[in-house]
Structures are given as structure tokens and as C-alpha cells.
Amino acid sequence: MAQAPVDPQFWLIASILPAAFVVLLIATHRFLPLSHTSYALITAFLTLHTIGVHYTYAEVPIGVWMDQVLHLGRNHFDRVVHFSFGFLLAYPMEELFRLSASIRGWVVYYLPVMTVLGLSGLWEIIESWVARAVHPELGVTYLGSQGDVWDAQKDMAAALYGALLSMTLLLVVRALRGAETALESEAAFSE
Structure with a gap:
């Protein structure tokens, strides 16, 4: 998605941390290997981010469509x-x-939820630093607030809700699997 991004300077700035994250994943994969599921989830997120920085978040076509329809x-x-x-x-x-x-x-x-919230807050702080460090037009583009003074807080809340939903679903799935395992063990024991 680096071919002809809408705003090349924004694309470059917004791609630094994700690129560093990919380098970190590559460097640590031997002694901190994650599951294929984790790598797939990380790839899905990075794909969404890449689409956002290619178009700038305020101009992503699917978001424009969502705005028009909804x-x-x-x-x-x-x-x-x-x-x-x-x-x-x-x-x-x-x-x-x-x-x-x-x-x-x-x-x-609990820890992943709090880590998501902390990293989300850190991202918002870094965004504000970048916005103040560059020319005003790029700062507004980089922040992507689209005129919403509560944008940073709403973004953090969205990340928090996503993490809460993810951990709740994981807990439910594990509880159901535990119940299934217990039922299978009980059935095997009674035979």
C-alpha cells in the first residue's frame, strides 16, 4: 500500500511504529513464539492500519461509504x-x-485489557506530539480528529471495548471448552 499513498508524508510518519513492531516480532519469534492465531490477528490489525494510512483515516473509502449509508x-x-x-x-x-x-x-x-488501554493512550499522546511537531495541515491529518474534540478519548474507549469483548469471548470459549472436557471425562468415567 506504499504505492501512491494519498499523503506520502503522513504515510511515512504513521508507518514508523507498525514497522518497528513487525521488526520486533521477527526478532523475537524464536524465543517468544506466538500461535498462528496470534500472528493472523496481528496481520489483520496491521492490514486495517495500512489501509487507513494509505488513504488517511478520514478518507478511507469504506469509511466514506459507512458515513453515507449510516x-x-x-x-x-x-x-x-x-x-x-x-x-x-x-x-x-x-x-x-x-x-x-x-x-x-x-x-x-485483565492484563491484556489494561495493556491495550495503556498502549492506546500512549498512541494518542504520540499522535499529539507529532501533530505539534509538523506543519498544521499534516498535524490535523495525522490526528484524524475530524473536528471532534473528544476524538482521542473515543478512540481509547473503542480500543478498550474491543479488548473487553475479546477477553470476554475468550473466557466464554474456554469455559465452554472446560465444560465439554468435564462432560467428556464424566461420560468416559461412567462407561
């Missing part, structure tokens, strides 16, 4: 990506905490 008053593709940050990356974080730190119990579901 009369949202703005392009909400950035909110979709923030929600996806929490929803898609909470599971790899949970896996990392569970496998590398041997964390168990409710904390293994």
Missing part, C-alpha cells in the same frame, strides 16, 4: 481500527502473558 457525520474507519486494535491484539497479549510470565486466573484476562 449518516454518521464523519468517517468512522479510525474508530473501527481502534476497536480492532483492542479486539485483535488482546488475544496475542493474553497469549504472551500466559506463556512467558506463566500468569493464570483472572489476571491473564
Whole structure:
């Protein structure tokens, strides 16, 4: 998606952290391997982000379409990506905490949610620094606030909701699997 981005300077600035993240994943894959599911979820998120920075978040065609069809008053593709940050990356974080730190119990579901919230807040702070450091037009493009003074808070809330949903679904799936395993064990024992 680097071919003819709408705003090359924005594309370059907005691609630095994701590129560093990919380098980190490559560098750590031997001693901190994640599951194929985690790598697929990370790829899905990075794909959404790449689409957003190619067009600039305020101009992504599917977001424009959503605005026209649903009369949202703005392009909400950035909110979709923030929600996806929490929803898609909470599971790899949970896996990392569970496998590398041997964390168990409710904390293994709590830490990814708090990590998503912290990283989301850090992203918003970095966005504001970049916006102040570059010319005003790019700063507004980079922030993607589209006139919403509460944009940063809403973006963080979207990421939080995504992480909460992800961890809730994971907890339910594991509980159901545990119940199935218990029923299978009970059936095998009674035979």
C-alpha cells in the first residue's frame, strides 16, 4: 500500500511504529513464539492500519461509504481500527502473558485489557506530539480528529471495548471448552 499513498508524508510518519513492531516480532519469534492465531490477528490489525494510512483515516473509502449509508457525520474507519486494535491484539497479549510470565486466573484476562488501554493512550499522546511537531495541515491529518474534540478519548474507549469483548469471548470459549472436557471425562468415567 506504499504505492501512491494519498499523503506520502503522513504515510511515512504513521508507518514508523507498525514497522518497528513487525521488526520486533521477527526478532523475537524464536524465543517468544506466538500461535498462528496470534500472528493472523496481528496481520489483520496491521492490514486495517495500512489501509487507513494509505488513504488517511478520514478518507478511507469504506469509511466514506459507512458515513453515507449510516449518516454518521464523519468517517468512522479510525474508530473501527481502534476497536480492532483492542479486539485483535488482546488475544496475542493474553497469549504472551500466559506463556512467558506463566500468569493464570483472572489476571491473564485483565492484563491484556489494561495493556491495550495503556498502549492506546500512549498512541494518542504520540499522535499529539507529532501533530505539534509538523506543519498544521499534516498535524490535523495525522490526528484524524475530524473536528471532534473528544476524538482521542473515543478512540481509547473503542480500543478498550474491543479488548473487553475479546477477553470476554475468550473466557466464554474456554469455559465452554472446560465444560465439554468435564462432560467428556464424566461420560468416559461412567462407561
